[in-house]
Amino acid sequence: MDWLHWLFYVGVILGAVPVMVMAFIWLERRGLGRLQLRPGPNRAGPFGILQPVADAIKVLTKEDIVPVAGDHWVHFVAPLVVFAPAMLVFTVIPFQEDGGLVRGLVPDLNIGILYIVAVSSISTIGVFMAAWGSNNKYSLISAFRSMAQVVSYEIPLALAILGVVLAAGTMSLTGIVQAQAVPFIVMQPLGFIIFFIAATAELNRTPFDLMEAESEMVAGYHIEYSGMKFALFYLAEYAYTVGISAIAATLFLGGWKAPWGVGPQVGVLWLVVKILLVFMVILWIRGTFPRVRVDQLMGFAWKFLFPLSLINIFIIAAESLAWPGLPWWLLFPNTAIALVLVVVWSGLFRLGGGRVQV
Amino acid sequence: MSKFDRFGLGLAKGLALTGKTLLSRPNITVQYPEQRLDVSRRLRGPELVWVALKCTGCATCAKSCPQGSIELATSQELVDNKYEVVEFLVDHGRCMFCGLCVEACPFDALYMGRGYERAAYRRGDLVLPKEKLQMSADRQPSAYCRPEMEAELPLQTLLVYGQTRAKR
Numbered sequence A: 001m002d003w004l005h006w007l008f009y010v011g012v013i014l015g016a017v018p019v020m021v022m023a024f025i026w027l028e029r030r031g032l033g034r035l036q037l038r039p040g041p042n043r044a045g046p047f048g049i050l051q052p053v054a055d056a057i058k059v060l061t062k063e064d065i066v067p068v069a070g071d072h073w074v075h076f077v078a079p080l081v082v083f084a085p086a087m088l089v090f091t092v093i094p095f096q097e098d099g100g101l102v103r104g105l106v107p108d109l110n111i112g113i114l115y116i117v118a119v120s121s122i123s124t125i126g127v128f129m130a131a132w133g134s135n136n137k138y139s140l141i142s143a144f145r146s147m148a149q150v151v152s153y154e155i156p157l158a159l160a161i162l163g164v165v166l167a168a169g170t171m172s173l174t175g176i177v178q179a180q181a182v183p184f185i186v187m188q189p190l191g192f193i194i195f196f197i198a199a200t201a202e203l204n205r206t207p208f209d210l211m212e213a214e215s216e217m218v219a220g221y222h223i224e225y226s227g228m229k230f231a232l233f234y235l236a237e238y239a240y241t242v243g244i245s246a247i248a249a250t251l252f253l254g255g256w257k258a259p260w261g262v263g264p265q266v267g268v269l270w271l272v273v274k275i276l277l278v279f280m281v282i283l284w285i286r287g288t289f290p291r292v293r294v295d296q297l298m299g300f301a302w303k304f305l306f307p308l309s310l311i312n313i314f315i316i317a318a319e320s321l322a323w324p325g326l327p328w329w330l331l332f333p334n335t336a337i338a339l340v341l342v343v344v345w346s347g348l349f350r351l352g353g354g355r356v357q358v
Numbered sequence B: 001m002s003k004f005d006r007f008g009l010g011l012a013k014g015l016a017l018t019g020k021t022l023l024s025r026p027n028i029t030v031q032y033p034e035q036r037l038d039v040s041r042r043l044r045g046p047e048l049v050w051v052a053l054k055c056t057g058c059a060t061c062a063k064s065c066p067q068g069s070i071e072l073a074t075s076q077e078l079v080d081n082k083y084e085v086v087e088f089l090v091d092h093g094r095c096m097f098c099g100l101c102v103e104a105c106p107f108d109a110l111y112m113g114r115g116y117e118r119a120a121y122r123r124g125d126l127v128l129p130k131e132k133l134q135m136s137a138d139r140q141p142s143a144y145c146r147p148e149m150e151a152e153l154p155l156q157t158l159l160v161y162g163q164t165r166a167k168r
């Protein structure tokens, strides 16, 4: 019944992810409103809960505009190229432990995390296609920025993930979750910080949303999009955010496991709770920090995250050699190292706060 | 600014601040149709209020209007040593609410109003005849350019948070 398995999980992913994305869009708009001293959408339904539905209906009825001088085919395909990888990420996320009812599409893929890193970079090509097909200067500037940003932040991201792989001794996501007797966020705080910042940058979310900077380039790469194509970009952004939250929950927060093994093992509930948790932190960060400048963006990736992620790998590797299996008490030295390194490294360089230094 | 603000402490401070607003939810948005702010009673609002008893039909207002949005006609004969104003039309769609007519009126017969929500579906609906221009519960004169009226007004803070009142 192999095909039934595939049919079922493709249905689950295609159904659950958009529903989750809509819920998260509502959550984000309400939460962001609260962070900014305003109520957020509150007219459509109780607490504005129908706002994503209203938005969807609005966006479906909008006119689809294609720039005359643009590349029509590229313009047409780009939203799909951006959207598909966001969904593909979910195929390898394990929902439940071995023997559970809903385990996921291919949770035991032995190169699961490599697959995620590979697949999630595809959306950048979609962004560039959107910019090229639009024949718009702002779109292109935005795509250039996006390229530079993703290339820079992919490295600390992958290196932070490598720390997890070293500690778990496997690339399969199920294996990584099983290896977390103590969640890796406690065992490798430095790795988590690097992963989280780099992932936020990969997502192009504030404070790294340079390619959508409204005050500089209106809407960036999707400036020439309208109607359902625009909605696909919007959906992809959130689906990808949920995807990254799911990856963070799986890699660092113990995935489907109940925290420290206490509490009931209730299906995929813990995973959803953890995804929600990570998403809320991303949202909190978005509501707090102003956008960074391009030079600060690059400086931060190459001068701060990159060296720290290298150091992180060396520490984890040395520890796995000295104490195979990584006993839980390593969390104390690791936390101390993380704190010291962050403070020391912040002192080593300046990003030129506030003013361009030429 | 403490020494560690540049070492990540500043970020933590920012997060703490927004976290506090998230939990305490001070909400400064006025939910407009249900809640309204107190508007100033000296407001130069988008309407004119005309007092029939005081108006002599001198047409100073019409002449002073840069837009030509006041049209008036008086009776040909004197009644009680006074010309009766038979027509007084103000095109609120053309008026720019500059208040020059109010300033010009020598008999204090014309006031700026302090109502808002004066939108209409048709342009013609914005041309108001004298019956509709008169003072009513919904059409209150403002103290704009009427110092004697203003002197009687209580001191009032304007658009300040916390000064909302529910109308319905």
Ligand code: SF4
Binding pocket: B064, B065, B066, B067, B068, B069, B070, B090, B094, B095, B096, B097, B098, B099, B100, B101, B102
């Ligand atoms: S407010 Fe100004 S534009 Fe309006 S009627 Fe008076 S003078 Fe004319």
Ligand code: SF4
Binding pocket: B054, B055, B056, B057, B058, B059, B060, B061, B062, B072, B104, B105, B106, B107, B108, B109, B110
């Ligand atoms: S200036 Fe005053 S008194 Fe003269 S016509 Fe206009 S409203 Fe009436």
